[in-house]
Amino acid sequence: MGVRPYQYLAYKGEIRGVEVLKENEWNSSKTCSACGDDTKSNRKQRGLYVCSSCGLVGNADCNGVENMRQKITPSPHGEDRSNGRVAQPSIHLFDSESGVFAPREQVVL
Numbered sequence: 001m002g003v004r005p006y007q008y009l010a011y012k013g014e015i016r017g018v019e020v021l022k023e024n025e026w027n028s029s030k031t032c033s034a035c036g037d038d039t040k041s042n043r044k045q046r047g048l049y050v051c052s053s054c055g056l057v058g059n060a061d062c063n064g065v066e067n068m069r070q071k072i073t074p075s076p077h078g079e080d081r082s083n084g085r086v087a088q089p090s091i092h093l094f095d096s097e098s099g100v101f102a103p104r105e106q107v108v109l
């Protein structure tokens with residue numbers, strides 16, 4: 001029997017001193033993470049999310065994950081939500097037409 005993703009993340013978190021919390025993804029994908037608009041048609045084809053209220057264009061999964069993050073660790077507007085740890089910078093080439101990220105090889109700096 002293999003290790004389930006949550007168990008793996010909990011294990012890694014414990015090693016690094018990071019608390020790993022579970023959150024239900026139900027209904028997280030249709031709500032705009034920037035303004036809270038929950039118009040169902042905001043979720044376009046494939047991975048594209050376009051908010052009809054504020055104009056946010058993003059990857060639908062990333063928008064959903066941000067909604068889950070806000071539920072677990074709410075951050076008041078205008079306040080720095082940094083936890084003091086420095087993440088490794090990464091660059092993703094996001095196609096706002098299709099809503100998908102390009103493979104890493106296609107990202108040119």
Ligand SMILES: [Zn+2]
Pocket residue numbers: 032033034035036037051052053054055056
């Ligand atoms: Zn919005």
